[in-house]
Amino acid sequence: MSIALKDLTFSVRYMEVMEGLLRERGAPIQVLLDALGLSEAQLRDPHQTIDGLQYQRALLAARPYCLPGLPLSAQYLAHVPLTIVGPLGLLIMASGTLGDALAAVEKYAGVLFPAYALRVERIKDEVHVVVTRLSDFGEADDLLTEIVLGMFTQFQPFLAEPLRDVELRFRHPASPWSFAPSGALVRAVQFGAAVDEVVFPSQMLRVRTRTGSRLLQVEVTRSLDQMARQGLPAQAFSQQARRAIRTLMDAGKVLHGDVLAEQMQLSRRTLNRRLEEEGTTLAGLISEVRMSLADTLLITTTLPLTDIARRAGFTEVTNFSRAFKRQYGCTPRERRGGR
Template sequence: MSRKLPLFNERIYAPYKIAALVEVLAEQGIAPADSLKGSGITEDQINDATTLTSVRQYATVCGNAVSLSKDPATPFKTGARLHLSAYGMYGYALMSCLSLRDYFRLGVKYHALATPTLTIEWQEYEDRAVWTFPDASTPSPSREIKQFWIEQQFTQHVTHLQDVFGQSCPPTKACFSYPAPAYAHLYPDYLGCPCVFDHPQCELHYDSAILDQKPHLAHRLTATVLQETCERLIGQAKVSAGIAGEVYQMMMQTPGEFPSMEAVAEHLHMTTRSLRRKLQMEDTSFAAIVDDVRCSLAVEYLKTTVMSTDDIALLLGFSEPTNFRRAFKRWTGKTTKEYRQG
C-alpha cells in the first residue's frame, strides 16, 4: 500500500524537521543563519507553531547540511531526535493505534501529513513486514540530498517504532540501493541491525511476529478520534492545492453528477490536454480524482445516512451495486457492512 506525495512547493507543514536539523548543525558550530540560507525561513520562524513550510524548503536546508557539515552522522542524529510527539496529530494517531500492524498501515496512509521526502510502502509477508522506498533511487533533488533523506528516514522509522512499542524494537535488516559509503559503520550503530548495500531497492525489514503486539499507549477511543482528524487533514490538503484542488472542489459540489473531463477543462478555461498535463505535474489524474471523490462520498453516506448500498452505488454513478462494493473494498480494505458496523 502506498500514497502519493504532496507537491514539492506546498507550504503546509510545521517546521519541526527543519528545527531538528538546524539544532543538530548548531551543535557542530554551524550558525542557524547559514543552515537556513536560501530557504526563505528565519531562525525565529522554525520555532513558531504558525509557520508553514514546504518539502522544497526542507530540501534546501538539507543541501546546506550536506555542504557545511563535516559529520556524516548528521542525518542519523536528526532522525534519532525526531520523535513521533513532534508530528502533531499524525504522531499521536500512530502512538494510540491498537496494534503494530495498524501502525504500519496508518504510517503509510497518513504519511502525507509528515513533511514526506520519500514515498513509503509496506507489505506484510508470512515471516516479515517490509517498508520499501520506491523512489529512493531517483536523483532528485540530488543524489547527495536523496541519500541524506534515506539515512534520516530509516533512523526515524527505528525511533518511531520504539516510541510506539515503548521499548527497543530494531529491524531485522536494512537494505540500500547504493554502494556502501565510507562511513557505512554508522548505519548499524543507529539502525541496530545488519545493513546490506547495492540491493535492488531500499527496504527496512521487521519480524512479522511483532505485528499483533499492542502499542503501550494504545487506546481505542483516542485512536478513532485522532484517525478521523487525520482523515480530515488529508482531505483539506487534497482539496486546497493546485489544479487538482479545483477539480476536487468542482466534483464535491455536484455529487452524483460528476462532470466530464471536457466540462471541467472548459470551466477552468483550458483544453483537456492542458488539464491532463497539469494534473500529471501534480502527480494525479482526472480518473484518480473521480475515484477519490467517490470514496470520500461513499464513506460519508455510510457514516451519516441509512441509505442502502444499492442507493449509494446509484448516487455515485456506478452501473451495478457489485461494482461499487468491489470498489469500496479496494478503497478501504473493508466491505460496506464492515464499515458501517465500525
C-alpha cells in the same frame, strides 16, 4: 512521475531536526534561516510551511556541521523525535500495536510527508515496508531516504517489547557516511538493494505499545481524515481500500465489490462514490494492488513466476505477464533481471 520540489509542501516543524543539529555543534541558527529564506519569527510560526527546495537547502546547509567518521543520517536522526510528524506521531503512539501503527503510517504518511509513498506488504513470515521516492532531492536524496527509513527505529521507545531482526535496505550504493547498524535493533543494512525498504519478522506486528490510547486514537484519526479531505496529497480512503483488498487476497477470498464493501463496513454505492471522489475505480484499484504485490515479490523473493502469478490472482502466467507489462512497461522476467 517525479513531483517537482517546488510543488511539495511541508510543515516548518521538520526544520527542528536541522536546528537541533546546528545548536549541538554550536552553529548559529542564521545558517538555517539563510537556507530557508525565512525570519526567525517565521521559523517559530506553527502555521508556516516550506517547499521541497527549501527543505533540500536546509538538509545541505546542516551537513557541513556533522561530525566526521559517523553516518550522516544517524546524526540527523538523533534530532528526530517521533512527534516531528505531528498528528501522525501522536496516532503512532496512541496505536495499540506496532501493526496498528504501521497501518496509520501507510494511510496518512502522504498527508504530512508527500515526498515519499509507502506501502506495507506481508510476504511469508516477513513484513516489508516499501518506500518509494516521489521527488528528486539531488545530492540530498540518499541522505533523506536514509532518514525516512531510519525513522522506523524511533518506534522502539514506545513499544513494550524490543524489536529484533530488523533490516534496512537502500537502493543507493554505500558511502563512507552511510547508515550503519548500531545496537541490537538493526540486524543488517544492505545497499544496492532492489527497493528502499524496512524488513522485519511479521510476529513483531503484535508487539504492543506502552502509550496506546483508544480515545486519542479516535481523536487524532478524525483530525487526519479532515486534513486528507482538504485536498492534501494522501488519498486516505483509497489507501484504506488497498489494505482491505490485500486482506481479502491474503485470505483467499473473491475480489468482488460487494465483498470489499462488506469488509470495509460500507454500502457498495458508498464504496464506489468515495473511490470516484479520489479519482479511481474499484477495478483499477484491484489491478493496482495485484500488480504492486507481484512487483514486490519479483524483486524481494526468488519465488517462481507461477507462484507469483497465483498470489497476484492469475491462473495463467501468460495473462499475468501481459497485465504486468501493461502496468510497468516490462515483463516480470525483465523486472526481476533489473531492467
